[in-house]
Amino acid sequence: MSDVADAANVSPSTVSLYLRRPSAVSRKAGAAIAGAIEALGYVPNLMAGGLAAARTRVVGVVVPSMRNAFFAETVSSMQAILSRHGFQVMFGNTDYNDEAELQLVRANLSWSPSAMVLTGLHHAPLTRDLLRGADYPVVEMWELGGEPIDHAVGFSHHEAGRAAARHLVRKGRKRLAFLGARMHEDRRAMQRAEGFAAEAKARGIAAEIVHHIKPASTEAAAALLARALAKDPHLDGVATSNDIVALGLLFECSRRGVAVPADIAVIGFGDLEFSAFSNPSLTTIRPFGDVIGEEIARLILDLAEGKRRDAAAINTGFVVVERGSA
Amino acid sequence: MSDVADAANVSPSTVSLYLRRPSAVSRKAGAAIAGAIEALGYVPNLMAGGLAAARTRVVGVVVPSMRNAFFAETVSSMQAILSRHGFQVMFGNTDYNDEAELQLVRANLSWSPSAMVLTGLHHAPLTRDLLRGADYPVVEMWELGGEPIDHAVGFSHHEAGRAAARHLVRKGRKRLAFLGARMHEDRRAMQRAEGFAAEAKARGIAAEIVHHIKPASTEAAAALLARALAKDPHLDGVATSNDIVALGLLFECSRRGVAVPADIAVIGFGDLEFSAFSNPSLTTIRPFGDVIGEEIARLILDLAEGKRRDAAAINTGFVVVERGSA
DNA sequence: CTGTTAGCGCGTTCAA
DNA sequence: TTGAACGCGCTAACAG
Numbered sequence: 001m002s003d004v005a006d007a008a009n010v011s012p013s014t015v016s017l018y019l020r021r022p023s024a025v026s027r028k029a030g031a032a033i034a035g036a037i038e039a040l041g042y043v044p045n046l047m048a049g050g051l052a053a054a055r056t057r058v059v060g061v062v063v064p065s066m067r068n069a070f071f072a073e074t075v076s077s078m079q080a081i082l083s084r085h086g087f088q089v090m091f092g093n094t095d096y097n098d099e100a101e102l103q104l105v106r107a108n109l110s111w112s113p114s115a116m117v118l119t120g121l122h123h124a125p126l127t128r129d130l131l132r133g134a135d136y137p138v139v140e141m142w143e144l145g146g147e148p149i150d151h152a153v154g155f156s157h158h159e160a161g162r163a164a165a166r167h168l169v170r171k172g173r174k175r176l177a178f179l180g181a182r183m184h185e186d187r188r189a190m191q192r193a194e195g196f197a198a199e200a201k202a203r204g205i206a207a208e209i210v211h212h213i214k215p216a217s218t219e220a221a222a223a224l225l226a227r228a229l230a231k232d233p234h235l236d237g238v239a240t241s242n243d244i245v246a247l248g249l250l251f252e253c254s255r256r257g258v259a260v261p262a263d264i265a266v267i268g269f270g271d272l273e274f275s276a277f278s279n280p281s282l283t284t285i286r287p288f289g290d291v292i293g294e295e296i297a298r299l300i301l302d303l304a305e306g307k308r309r310d311a312a313a314i315n316t317g318f319v320v321v322e323r324g325s326a
Numbered sequence: 327m328s329d330v331a332d333a334a335n336v337s338p339s340t341v342s343l344y345l346r347r348p349s350a351v352s353r354k355a356g357a358a359i360a361g362a363i364e365a366l367g368y369v370p371n372l373m374a375g376g377l378a379a380a381r382t383r384v385v386g387v388v389v390p391s392m393r394n395a396f397f398a399e400t401v402s403s404m405q406a407i408l409s410r411h412g413f414q415v416m417f418g419n420t421d422y423n424d425e426a427e428l429q430l431v432r433a434n435l436s437w438s439p440s441a442m443v444l445t446g447l448h449h450a451p452l453t454r455d456l457l458r459g460a461d462y463p464v465v466e467m468w469e470l471g472g473e474p475i476d477h478a479v480g481f482s483h484h485e486a487g488r489a490a491a492r493h494l495v496r497k498g499r500k501r502l503a504f505l506g507a508r509m510h511e512d513r514r515a516m517q518r519a520e521g522f523a524a525e526a527k528a529r530g531i532a533a534e535i536v537h538h539i540k541p542a543s544t545e546a547a548a549a550l551l552a553r554a555l556a557k558d559p560h561l562d563g564v565a566t567s568n569d570i571v572a573l574g575l576l577f578e579c580s581r582r583g584v585a586v587p588a589d590i591a592v593i594g595f596g597d598l599e600f601s602a603f604s605n606p607s608l609t610t611i612r613p614f615g616d617v618i619g620e621e622i623a624r625l626i627l628d629l630a631e632g633k634r635r636d637a638a639a640i641n642t643g644f645v646v647v648e649r650g651s652a
Numbered sequence: 653c654t655g656t657t658a659g660c661g662c663g664t665t666c667a668a
Numbered sequence: 669t670t671g672a673a674c675g676c677g678c679t680a681a682c683a684g
Contacts, residue, residue, distance in 0.1 A: 336670075336671090337670065338671090352669060352670090374676090376676095377675095377678090380676070
């Protein structure tokens with residue numbers, strides 16, 4: 001930086017000022033500095049900057065799994081906006097493990113991030129303590145309804161589950177089941193299952209919740225359907241924990257000669273890309289994962305500029321998308 | 327850190343030494359320091375450490391899109407291993423834009439990363455210059471065959487395309503087409519298409535390459551198939567730029583009453599999770615995205631410890647997985 | 653608008 | 669094995 005200052009015939013602190021607020025420097029000095037930076041190929045050392053300022057333009061993001069299309073979409077849209085404003089994303093997977101989450105939070109902590117984004121409202125007690133004591137914003141995403149540490153952006157999975165049941169009942173279905181994968185770890189899928197069962201019960205209809213211990217997959221669908229039919233051979237309406245499972249269900253039904261939706265109506269969750277173009281197309285619940293990412297990015301940018309200060313709970317909602325399968 | 331030193335009755339530099347090489351400190355001092363760290367909830371400031379040491383345990387990773395399951399898988403497996411060794415991943419999407427890639431590389435540069443991971447062998451000239459001059463390892467992934475900047479981990483997409491054509495020809499197919507999405511931006515998909523056409527030509531069989539400008543999707547498949555059939559109504563073998571498009575093709579064929587594989591054989595690329603369980607199941611090419619991530623993580627760890635020094639080109643290969651569709 | 657000054661929290665000599 | 673000194677490259681007052 002002092003090399004740049006020498007080349008531009010100004011002091012290092014003027015260069016520093018120019019880098020942080022170009023408008024605070026005279027046009028002449030600014031031009032000279034810009035030229036020197038270009039000529040010398042100067043790249044600022046953000047560590048030194050961060051150390052001096054005690055904050056960095058880094059946002060820590062922790063998700064259960066990047067292989068999950070929901071989080072990939074959210075992180076993607078969030079990162080696109082943040083990077084446009086000079087922020088970077090430091091990223092980690094927990095694989096649905098609380099201990100791994102704690103490690104990642106701790107690691108991110110030591111970079112004095114501008115904000116920390118976590119998935120869901122559930123964390124290890126130590127993680128919560130660490131985050132509560134932190135002096136930067138914490139955003140919990142993809143879940144609403146509990147007590148957030150600071151900010152929350154997402155929607156109620158319980159309500160999404162209710163909406164699925166409501167839809168099937170409206171379609172005249174009377175013997176329901178919820179097919180869920182990995183629900184012992186995925187709290188949000190479990191919340192949807194519970195909402196589904198609660199709504200069905202409120203309408204006097206029994207709804208079985210069928211579990212599969214492995215991650216959501218098209219493969220899981222075959223086992224889930226077999227178990228659901230064993231419990232109730234006259235099943236006529238099914239919700240799945242997400243569209244991947246629903247896709248598998250479509251394939252499994254076609255193999256078994258079960259007609260969708262004539263014999264069994266299917267409603268998924270996620271509105272993944274293929275859902276509109278499968279055969280039959282998939283009735284599902286769209287959660288707006290990209291909007292979650294955008295809202296979080298805007299929130300963090302506003303917070304960094306001191307524009308907002310109050311803890312927010314932003315409901316990005318969801319909609320039922322009715323298509324061929326239910 | 328000096329608080330810890332006070333609490334443990336040693337000097338700060340002893341604490342520093344303990345943190346970096348616990349074995350270099352006496353058992354008594356070590357125990358006292360460990361206790362003090364625990365009691366005070368001390369979290370090291372990695373910025374200060376990085377500044378002093380002129381390097382950090384950060385790895386910069388730049389991919390075209392995290393929504394792409396291939397990269398999500400690679401990043402996921404890479405991050406799992408790296409984080410286990412105290413390394414963090416700083417991550418960015420380019421959206422297949424060279425300029426965005428340059429920005430991300432520049433941003434990552436200023437954190438003195440332990441390594442930089444990029445996707446593919448093609449970059450803006452300025453990006454290449456920046457990276458060549460850098461004094462830390464550069465890994466280019468998911469492509470082999472060109473001239474890497476430093477290290478490369480991946481496989482030849484040209485060969486993968488040839489393998490797809492070879493498979494269809496072996497199955498007795500004589501009128502081929504390659505259906506590709508976004509190939510003007512996705513060089514690797516284009517390489518597969520070219521390999522496909524080259525192999526077909528070598529065997530005296532014509533193969534049409536059909537382009538779709540939008541990203542790979544099940545939706546794209548309908549348009550692609552329509553255009554391919556317009557060019558050759560007697561088409562009997564098709565390769566797609568990936569399994570998503572192949573999935574869409576299965577649906578579109580079932581809508582049109584085209585039998586797969588009887589009328590048209592289909593081979594995809596990627597071996598995504600659903601491919602084994604679709605109906606018919608999908609013949610495809612498996613690229614081992616998780617292995618790419620693991621190899622890169624190991625390479626970076628070895629490099630960081632000075633265990634390897636030579637520029638490596640690691641071929642993770644691919645296999646043709648024969649299933650129902652071809 | 654520009655330059656001066658004093659750290660940010662730690663790693664790395666080196667001497668003890 | 670430990671401790672003192674020094675500096676990594678920059679930001680943030682402040683004074684000019």
